[in-house]
Amino acid sequence: MVRETHPKVLAVTGPHALEEVMAAVHEHLPRPHDPFTDLVPPQGIKLTPRHYAYLKISEGCNHRCTFCIIPSLRGDLVSRPIGEVMREAENLVKAGVKELLVISQDTSAYGVDLKYRTGFWGGRPLKARMGDLAAALGELGVWVRLHYVYPYPHVDEVIPLMAEGRVLPYIDVPFQHASRRILKLMKRPASGEDNLERIRAWRRICPDITIRSTFIAGFPGETEGEFRELLDFLEEAELDRVGCFAYSPVHGAKANELPGALPNEARENRRERLMQLQEKISARRLKRKLGKTLEVLVDEVKAGRAVGRSAADAPEIDGVVHIEDGSTLKPGARVQVKVLRSDAHDLWGELGIRQMRLRASAASERRP
Numbered sequence: 001m002v003r004e005t006h007p008k009v010l011a012v013t014g015p016h017a018l019e020e021v022m023a024a025v026h027e028h029l030p031r032p033h034d035p036f037t038d039l040v041p042p043q044g045i046k047l048t049p050r051h052y053a054y055l056k057i058s059e060g061c062n063h064r065c066t067f068c069i070i071p072s073l074r075g076d077l078v079s080r081p082i083g084e085v086m087r088e089a090e091n092l093v094k095a096g097v098k099e100l101l102v103i104s105q106d107t108s109a110y111g112v113d114l115k116y117r118t119g120f121w122g123g124r125p126l127k128a129r130m131g132d133l134a135a136a137l138g139e140l141g142v143w144v145r146l147h148y149v150y151p152y153p154h155v156d157e158v159i160p161l162m163a164e165g166r167v168l169p170y171i172d173v174p175f176q177h178a179s180r181r182i183l184k185l186m187k188r189p190a191s192g193e194d195n196l197e198r199i200r201a202w203r204r205i206c207p208d209i210t211i212r213s214t215f216i217a218g219f220p221g222e223t224e225g226e227f228r229e230l231l232d233f234l235e236e237a238e239l240d241r242v243g244c245f246a247y248s249p250v251h252g253a254k255a256n257e258l259p260g261a262l263p264n265e266a267r268e269n270r271r272e273r274l275m276q277l278q279e280k281i282s283a284r285r286l287k288r289k290l291g292k293t294l295e296v297l298v299d300e301v302k303a304g305r306a307v308g309r310s311a312a313d314a315p316e317i318d319g320v321v322h323i324e325d326g327s328t329l330k331p332g333a334r335v336q337v338k339v340l341r342s343d344a345h346d347l348w349g350e351l352g353i354r355q356m357r358l359r360a361s362a363a364s365e366r367r368p
């Protein structure tokens with residue numbers, strides 16, 4: 001129909017179909033030799049620092065959460081073939097990446113649209129499923145962090161991989177609310193009670209797991225009682241990292257048609273109350289790390305100290321670890337850091353004794 005109406009249109013593709021678009025362009029306009037782009041390495045060009053990279057595994061989403069318009073903008077779920085994802089991951093690791101951040105709109109649905117089709121990586125068959133992908137990525141010897149994991153029941157399958165140290169013991173799982181009624185209005189699964197059960201089970205399997213989640217405060221019709229239910233859930237769940245948005249009536253979202261819209265100030269006020277509570281919880285949880293030695297990936301070195309992240313910290317959205325005696329470290333180094341101080345977001349520590357000894361002996365070997 002598009003081509004009938006607009007005969008000059010040469011091709012029609014789906015959203016974010018970069019390869020299809022480029023194939024169509026090259027079909028009609030052969031690619032000229034370009035001395036610059038022809039030098040682009042196989043892993044492509046990254047905008048993130050050299051030592052970490054985002055690995056997009058799919059685009060779009062099959063859910064229809066009433067507050068969200070992503071499916072109408074990006075369409076239904078389209079997963080990348082597992083062999084292609086693994087080859088990109090492998091190239092990134094070969095290029096020096098030390099941490100892969102798996103992203104999508106719905107990581108746990110990976111492969112549903114492909115009917116979990118088998119692909120090949122290094123001649124080995126692999127199914128396009130989140131668990132199989134996470135296990136294969138875990139073989140690359142770098143940190144693997146899972147983001148945007150929709151709380152499907154099969155998510156439980158990746159927790160043992162975390163306990164075994166194959167992927168980072170970190171899960172970014174948006175719960176959005178705790179009240180069963182509000183979750184239903186949002187068209188989201190489960191309830192606070194169900195999620196508490198799951199969190200307890202995850203912690204039994206992997207006691208060091210870091211759980212990150214996001215919530216919406218002031219959803220249309222949310223009563224004070226339902227909001228308190230959410231606060232009680234947070235007290236009980238003791239999540240490590242939490243983001244909260246005041247409900248925002250995005251143009252085109254179904255939730256805008258629900259009765260009982262709250263005034264802006266009320267929504268913002270609830271968001272602030274939630275974040276104040278979470279700040280106390282976060283400070284409590286970080287305090288438990290005092291005296292422990294954590295593995296830290298160094299992000300940058302400035303003003304005589306290094307700043308890095310532990311398994312519990314994703315770049316940009318979580319806290320950091322300040323390494324007070326880390327001035328000689330290089331970005332991308334993985335070091336052991338003993339935690340000395342904490343606040344509600346970050347940790348401060350120094351290089352572990354073993355690390356200092358290793359550095360001292362390396363320095364003495366270098367001496368003439």
Ligand code: SF4
Nearest residue numbers: 061063065068070105
């Ligand atoms: S909130 Fe997430 S799961 Fe829900 S429709 Fe939007 S992208 Fe999909």
